[in-house]
Amino acid sequence: MYLGLDLGTSSVKALLIDDAQQTVGSASADLTVERPHPGWSEQDPDSWIAATRSAIAKLRQTHASELAGLRGIGLSGHMHGATTIDKAGKLIRPCILWNDTRSHKEAADLDADPKFRQLTGNIVFPGFTAPKLKWMAVHEPENFARVDKVLLPKDYLRLWLAGEAISEMSDSAGTSWLDVGKRDWNDDLLAATGLVRGQMPALVEGTERAGALRAELAAELGLPAGIPIAGGAGDNAASACGMGTVADGQxxxxxxxxGVLFAANNRYLPNPDSAVHAFCHALPGTWHQMGVILSATDALNWLAGITSADPATLTAELGEQLVAPGSVLFLPYLSGERTPHNDSAIRGGFAGLGHESDRVALTRAVIEGVSFAFRDSLAALAQAGTQLSRVTAIGGGSRSVYWLETLATVLGMPVDIPEGGDFGAAFGAARLGLIAAENADPFAICTPPATARTIDPNRELASAFDEAYSHYRALYPALKGATS
Structure with a gap:
């Protein structure tokens, strides 16, 4: 048996698989996000531990005998979070999360230094880890002076599980401290934020062993002591391992x-000017590129909240037949945007509202707007040297066939739906736990699921969506000019 632990923004999920990679059971525990000021987003890392305890305890209630045969653990987690530890191993402050934009000035200052893009292959985004530490140095100097270790969220779980400060390449590539081509910390980048290599965790590949379960904790959790813990992966790379998106071009x-448009690469293909992320993958000798949309289903959830309807009701009201775009356009920049604009200050908006614009029209505009944002990412990936011919859809929004038909038509390519099953980050983490425990071939383990259905673009509506996309593209500079 192999256990995948996925630390998400809203919950911790524990997923158990067997040696045939069949899901045996799963459990989760909820988390909350604190927003003490506009643009801030924080979590108490000890709440991650409490939620992980809860998820494992729930899983043990129904699968105690299977957990007794556990042989490996893999970790996944939301990326970029700044989790700071002092010399006594105590938390210094709440973790500053990936969607926190307070360090936009510090990010711009670091990004103005050409060595950051040159060595990391990425823009220094406000959500990344390095600018958050620079923000601490400026605004919380007493806290910054106490920093002994900076850990990413999943690696704080590892510290609790194994008592060791270790990270891996895919997650660390999102800090702005990693030389992504060389897969190692860079001393000059660390020095630019007042840090040294000794304040960073040790680095391994995601498929390698990175600590073992402490005996005293194993007894408490009802798990075998000394179980190897894999390096694991950041959440998107872990999802790619779960989906088998590890070979070049997948x-x-x-x-x-x-929202993430994720492409696996067999070589390092940086192009930071396109605002595409170029990161290490979780498997040795592999990299990946990502276009990132900060509000995807979050935009639909926002609309659901203000219309007092759940997201499933909203998408059901669209019907089953794709129709041409309406007159209402939506820019999904509720938390700013990464690809392609690198703009943490921009905010979303509707355009083209009229008396006839009912709830269905707003829902359709949100679905289309997020899909257009994916098309922005597709264009950015092409600029960065990656041409895609098809994608596989995952995530909560993929349950809406209408949304997938919109996405296929907007992208102009087939969208595959995998067969039923859980192929997300927790499954990918469990696969990495299996690989590390058994020294298995990563490419033999991380295979894609069978395709249950393919949704092709609606060619009859393609030109209408192309025209709507051109109007969508014109709105960003207009909105930027009106609000900056």
Whole structure:
């Protein structure tokens, strides 16, 4: 048996698989996000531990005998979070999360230094880890002076599980401290934020062993002591391992809280000017590119909240037949945007509202607007040297066939729906736990699921969506000019 632990923004999920990679059971525990000021987004890392305890306890209630045969653990987690530890191993402050934009000035200052893009292959985004530490140095100097270790969220779980400060390449590539081509910390980048290598965790590949379960904790959790813990992966790379998106040219579109257009690469292909992320993958000798949309299903959830309807009701009201875009356009920049604009200050909006614009029209505009944002990412990936011919859809939004038909038509390519099953980050983490425990071939383990259905673009509506997309593209500079 192999356990995948996925630390998400809203919950921790524990997923158990057997040696045939069949899901045996799963459990989860909820988390909350604190927003003490506009643009801030924080979590108490000890709440991650409490939620992980709860998820494992729930799983043990129904699968105690299977957990007794556990042989490996893999970790996944939301990326970029700044989790700071002092010399006594105590938390210094709440973790500053990936969608926190307070460090936009510090990010711009670091990004103005050419060595950051040159060595990391990425723009220094406000959500990344390095600018958050620079923000701490400016605004919380007493806290910054106490920093002994900076850990990414899933690696704080590892510290609790194994007592060791270790990270891996895919997650660390999102800090702005990693030389992504060389797969190692860079001393000059660390020095630019007042840090040294000794304040960073040790680095391994995601498929390698990175600690073992402490005996005293194993007894408490009802798990075998000394179980190897894999390096694991950041959540998107872990999802790619779960989806089998590891070979060059394979891609998926994740319609989750945020949106990700993810492409696997067998070489390092940086092009930071396109605002595409170029990161290490979780498997040795592999990389990946991502276009990132900060509000995907989050935009639909927002609309559901203000219309007092759940998201499933909203999408059901659209019907089953794709129709041409309406007169209402939506820019999904509720938390700013990464690809292609790198603009943490921009905010979303509707355009073209009229007396006839009912709830269905607004829902359709949100679905189309997020899909147009994916098309922006597709164009950015092409600019960065990656041409895609099809994608596999995952995430909560992929349950809406209408949304997938919109996405296929907007992207102009087939969208595959995998067969039923859980192929997300927790499954990918469990696969990495299996690989590390058994020294298995990563490419033999991380295979894609069978395709249950393919949704092809609606060619009759393609030109109408192309025209709507051109109007959508014109709105960003207009909105930027009106609000900056």
């Amino acid at each position: 891609a998926f579109a994740s319609l989750g809280t945020s």
